[in-house]
Amino acid sequence: xxxxxxxxxKLVNDDVFAILEQLCAxxxxxxxxxxxxxxxxxxxxxxxxxxxxxxxxDIVLMLPHYENVDxxxxxxxxxxxxLDKHLAEGSLVIMDSVRGFFGPDVxxxxxxxxxxxxxxxxxxxxxxAVIVDMGAFYHLRKxxxxxxxxxxxxxxxxxxxxxxxxxHKKDFSRLAEDQKQLLLDHHYRNLLVKDPDES
Amino acid sequence: xxxxxxxxxxxxxxxxxxSKKWRVMVVDDEQDITSIFKIGLEGNGFxxxxxxxxxxxxxxxxxxAYDILLLDVRMxxxxxxxxxHELRKRDENVKVCFxxxxxxxxxxxSSTFPDLDEVKCFIKKPILMKDLLKRLAAILEPS
Numbered sequence: 123x124x125x126x127x128x129x130x131x132k133l134v135n136d137d138v139f140a141i142l143e144q145l146c147a148x149x150x151x152x153x154x155x156x157x158x159x160x161x162x163x164x165x166x167x168x169x170x171x172x173x174x175x176x177x178x179x180d181i182v183l184m185l186p187h188y189e190n191v192d193x194x195x196x197x198x199x200x201x202x203x204x205l206d207k208h209l210a211e212g213s214l215v216i217m218d219s220v221r222g223f224f225g226p227d228v229x230x231x232x233x234x235x236x237x238x239x240x241x242x243x244x245x246x247x248x249x250x251a252v253i254v255d256m257g258a259f260y261h262l263r264k265x266x267x268x269x270x271x272x273x274x275x276x277x278x279x280x281x282x283x284x285x286x287x288x289x290h291k292k293d294f295s296r297l298a299e300d301q302k303q304l305l306l307d308h309h310y311r312n313l314l315v316k317d318p319d320e321s
Numbered sequence: 322x323x324x325x326x327x328x329x330x331x332x333x334x335x336x337x338x339x340s341k342k343w344r345v346m347v348v349d350d351e352q353d354i355t356s357i358f359k360i361g362l363e364g365n366g367f368x369x370x371x372x373x374x375x376x377x378x379x380x381x382x383x384x385x386a387y388d389i390l391l392l393d394v395r396m397x398x399x400x401x402x403x404x405x406h407e408l409r410k411r412d413e414n415v416k417v418c419f420x421x422x423x424x425x426x427x428x429x430x431s432s433t434f435p436d437l438d439e440v441k442c443f444i445k446k447p448i449l450m451k452d453l454l455k456r457l458a459a460i461l462e463p464s
Contacts, residue, residue, distance in 0.1 A: 127347070161351075187395060188350070188395055188396075188397060190422045190423050193422070218423060220423070221424075257397060260400065261394075261395060261400050261402075290397035290398070291397075292397040292398030293397070296398065
């Protein structure tokens with residue numbers, strides 16, 4: 123059971139297509155949560171979302187955890203036109219999540235975001251879309267840090283960035299009920315990719 | 322050098338087939354990886370059990386049942402490091418190798434797992450079966 127007795131008003135628990143519809147409506151300033159069942163459904167969601175954001179002239183930052191960067195590129199090649207061009211010009215940045223959050227070459231994740239936001243201005247882009255897999259925090263046993271980090275970002279803000287925090291269902295399930303609730307409360311859209319076997 | 326490696330791999334196969342069937346447990350959340358490992362290792366005389374769910378692997382684990390464990394590092398629900406710690410509590414002698422498709426960062430070990438120094442073996446995925454056999458031979462049959 124992922125949610126137990128949690129308050130579910132804000133929750134969209136639906137198939138990949140319905141989740142993609144939700145993602146089409148995402149606006150800048152939104153801090154959203156996506157909980158996925160398995161890598162296949164996550165790939166389907168992120169590949170369509172990245173395609174959409176790049177087509178909208180945004181910069182996209184992606185921090186995967188359960189797939190390496192090359193694997194993500196292979197997945198995106200199926201849906202994103204001119205993937206190599208986007209990677210070369212820096213409109214698509216893919217970085218391993220452990221490296222992105224805790225690596226030696228990233229001083230601070232938020233300062234890295236700030237650099238990318240400046241890049242949005244410099245490249246005359248629409249905005250910044252960030253997709254992160256939060257698995258890195260579990261991997262390094264930094265759940266407390268993760269909760270603090272999530273709480274520090276408002277569910278909706280006046281910025282030209284959107285943030286999608288992605289959790290594998292098995293990772294999310296490990297949280298205490300109050301932590302789950304707190305996370306849901308601190309995100310604008312709560313999106314749960316429905317298990318195909320679920321009735 | 323290459324010949325030496327190949328003879329080590331051959332040695333592992335011979336040892337597994339003739340004197341002992343080495344018993345391996347492979348835990349990786351990706352089914353295609355475990356399938357390849359199972360087919361390849363069984364084809365070379367190993368006795369292989371695979372799990373795609375680390376919690377299930379932990380439930381089914383019996384001390385002394387395996388000579389070596391091959392654990393994926395990044396798995397949802399329970400990382401390979403966490404699984405290692407749990408399995409180590411149950412079996413102090415079993416040899417362990419971590420499988421990873423990722424570049425590893427110092428912080429992944431030093432701050433969170435200070436006692437992980439004892440584990441020296443990391444196997445980078447993807448890996449050719451002949452190379453995996455060489456690695457296993459070196460661990461199971463150290464000269």
